[in-house]
Amino acid sequence: MKSFFKALLNIFRKPVTVKYPSEKTFLPDDYRGLIGFNEDLCIWCRRCEMVCPPGAIVFSQDLEGKQTYHFSRAVCIYCGECVRACPKEGAIFQSNEPANFAVKESDINNNWNRLFDEALESRIAYAAEKKRRAAEKVVAAKKEEESKTVT
Amino acid sequence: MGKQYEIPLGAQHISLLEPLHFKFTTENERIVDTQANLFYVHRGIEAACCSKFKFRQVSFVVGRVCGLCSISHSTAYSQVAEKLVKIEIPRRAKYLRMLVIEMDRIHSHLLCLSHVAENSGYEALFMKTMQYREFVMELLEAVCGNRIQYDFSIVGGVTRDLKPMVAEIILKRLKIFLPQLDELMDIYKNNWTLSLKNKNAGAITRADAMRLNVVGPFARAAGLAVDVRNETEDLLPWKEVGFEMITETGGDAYARNILRLRELYISKRIIENIIHGLPESPLVTETKAFPDGEAVARIEAPRGELFYYAKGNKTQVLERLKIKAPTFSNVAAMVEALNGNEYGSAPAIIASFDPCLSCTAR
Numbered sequence: 001m002k003s004f005f006k007a008l009l010n011i012f013r014k015p016v017t018v019k020y021p022s023e024k025t026f027l028p029d030d031y032r033g034l035i036g037f038n039e040d041l042c043i044w045c046r047r048c049e050m051v052c053p054p055g056a057i058v059f060s061q062d063l064e065g066k067q068t069y070h071f072s073r074a075v076c077i078y079c080g081e082c083v084r085a086c087p088k089e090g091a092i093f094q095s096n097e098p099a100n101f102a103v104k105e106s107d108i109n110n111n112w113n114r115l116f117d118e119a120l121e122s123r124i125a126y127a128a129e130k131k132r133r134a135a136e137k138v139v140a141a142k143k144e145e146e147s148k149t150v151t
Numbered sequence: 152m153g154k155q156y157e158i159p160l161g162a163q164h165i166s167l168l169e170p171l172h173f174k175f176t177t178e179n180e181r182i183v184d185t186q187a188n189l190f191y192v193h194r195g196i197e198a199a200c201c202s203k204f205k206f207r208q209v210s211f212v213v214g215r216v217c218g219l220c221s222i223s224h225s226t227a228y229s230q231v232a233e234k235l236v237k238i239e240i241p242r243r244a245k246y247l248r249m250l251v252i253e254m255d256r257i258h259s260h261l262l263c264l265s266h267v268a269e270n271s272g273y274e275a276l277f278m279k280t281m282q283y284r285e286f287v288m289e290l291l292e293a294v295c296g297n298r299i300q301y302d303f304s305i306v307g308g309v310t311r312d313l314k315p316m317v318a319e320i321i322l323k324r325l326k327i328f329l330p331q332l333d334e335l336m337d338i339y340k341n342n343w344t345l346s347l348k349n350k351n352a353g354a355i356t357r358a359d360a361m362r363l364n365v366v367g368p369f370a371r372a373a374g375l376a377v378d379v380r381n382e383t384e385d386l387l388p389w390k391e392v393g394f395e396m397i398t399e400t401g402g403d404a405y406a407r408n409i410l411r412l413r414e415l416y417i418s419k420r421i422i423e424n425i426i427h428g429l430p431e432s433p434l435v436t437e438t439k440a441f442p443d444g445e446a447v448a449r450i451e452a453p454r455g456e457l458f459y460y461a462k463g464n465k466t467q468v469l470e471r472l473k474i475k476a477p478t479f480s481n482v483a484a485m486v487e488a489l490n491g492n493e494y495g496s497a498p499a500i501i502a503s504f505d506p507c508l509s510c511t512a513r
Binding site: 003007016026028030031032051053077078079080081084 | 208215282285292302310311338342
C-alpha cells in the first residue's frame with residue numbers, strides 16, 4: 001500500500017532523466033578528451049608513437065627530414081599514455097573536450113590504416129635517402145682527396 | 152510422468168542480456184535437464200596480447216575484455232606484470248586501486264540487481280535501481296576520467312591521483328546513497344511480488360557449491376566463505392581498510408540479492424576508510440626491466456575470483472597470457488541450479504547468477 005501511494009506521488013515529481021543533446025550532462029574538469037599537439041615544443045623523439053596501445057599516433061617524414069604528426073581520433077582510446085610518456089611538458093596534452101561522433105565518412109577509420117602504412121614507408125624512404133646522401137658525400141670526399149693528391 | 156519438451160533459450164533472447172545459449176528439457180513447465188552452450192563471442196584477446204602488443208600496453212587491452220569489471224582485469228594484469236618485472240608498487244597506488252575496485256563493485260552489483268528485478272517482471276524497481284546506480288558512474292568518471300573503460304591501473308602503479316575535491320564529493324555522495332541503499336534493501340527483502348519469483352528459485356546447496364567449485368556472490372549466498380580479498384594480503388591490503396566476509400545461507404536468487412546489497416554496505420565502508428587514510432607516496436614505480444619467468448595473480452572481481460597467468464621471456468612481448476573469468480567457474484553450478492525450477496522463472500534465475508560472457512569468452 002505504501003508503495004502504491006509513492007507511485008502516485010511520482011506522477012508530480014520532476015523526472016530524473018536528462019534530455020541529453022539539448023541539456024549538458026555531467027562532465028568532470030579532467031575528463032579524458034581529445035589529444036592535442038604543440039609543434040613548437042615537440043622534440044620529435046616519437047616516444048608517444050612507441051607507447052600508444054592502438055597506434056593512433058604516427059609521424060611521417062619527408063625527404064628533407066621534416067617530420068609531421070598525425071593523430072586519429074577514431075582509433076585513439078583516450079588512455080593518456082602518450083601524455084605520460086612525453087619527456088617535454090606540454091608538447092602533447094589531453095584536453096577535456098570530448099571526441100565528436102563519427103558521422104562523416106572522413107571521421108571513420110577509413111584512411112587511417114593507409115596513412116599509417118604510408119607514414120612508415122616515408123620514414124624508410126627518408127632513411128634510404130639519408131644513406132644515399134652519406135654515400136655520395138663519401139664518394140665526393142674521396143674524389144676531392146684524389147684530385148688533391150694528383151695535383 | 153508427462154511428455155518432455157525441449158525449449159531453447161538464447162543465444163539472443165529478450166530477457167537474456169548475454170550471448171549464452173540454454174537448452175532446457177521441460178516436463179509440465181518444470182525444468183528437468185539443462186545444457187549450456189558458451190563461447191559465442193570469442194575475440195582472441197589472449198592471442199593479441201601475446202603477439203601484437205607490448206607488455207606495458209596489455210593492461211589497456213585487457214581493460215577492454217569486459218565493460219563492467221574493466222578495473223579488475225587491468226589491475227589483475229598489472230599485478231601479474233609487476234611480479235614478472237619484480238617491482239613493488241607504491242602504497243598510495245595500492246589504496247587508489249582498491250578505491251576504484253570497490254566503486255566498480257557498487258555499480259556492478261546494482262546493475263545485476265536491477266536486471267534481476269527486470270527479468271522478474273518488476274520494471275519500476277529496475278528503473279529505481281538504475282537511477283541509484285548513476286551516482287557511482289559519475290564519481291568513477293570524476294576519479295578516472297572515463298565512464299566505462301577506466302584505464303586507471305598500469306604496470307607499476309596508477310595513472311592519476313585522487314583530487315581532494317573529488318574525494319569530498321565521493322564522501323558527500325555516499326552519505327546520500329546510504330538511505331537509498333536502505334530503501335533498496337527494504338524493497339528486495341520485503342516485496343511480495345518479487346519474492347514470488349526469487350524465493351526458492353535457482354537454489355543450490357552448500358555441498359553442491361563446494362563440489363562444483365563456485366566462486367563469488369554465487370558461492371557466498373550458498374554459505375560458502377570464498378573471497379580472494381580474505382585470502383591474499385600481499386598485493387592489496389584489504390583487511391587494513393575494513394573488509395569483512397559476508398555469507399548467506401539460502402543459496403537461492405533471493406539470498407543472492409540480499410548478499411549483494413549487504414556487500415554494498417561493506418564497499419561503502421571500505422571507500423570511506425580509504426579516503427580518510429590515504430597514504431602519501433608517489434603514484435608509479437618506474438622500471439626498465441623486461442618480464443621474465445612465470446607468475447599468477449588473483450583478484451576478487453564483482454562476480455568472483457579472477458585469475459591471471461602470464462609468462463615472459465625477457466622480450467617486450469609476453470609469451471603467454473591466460474585469463475580465467477569468474478563465470479567460467481560458475482557455469483557448471485548454473486546448469487545444476489536451474490534444474491527443478493519452473494521454466495517461466497529461468498530468465499530471473501539466469502540474471503541472478505550475473506553471468507559475464509564477454510569475460511568468459513574473451
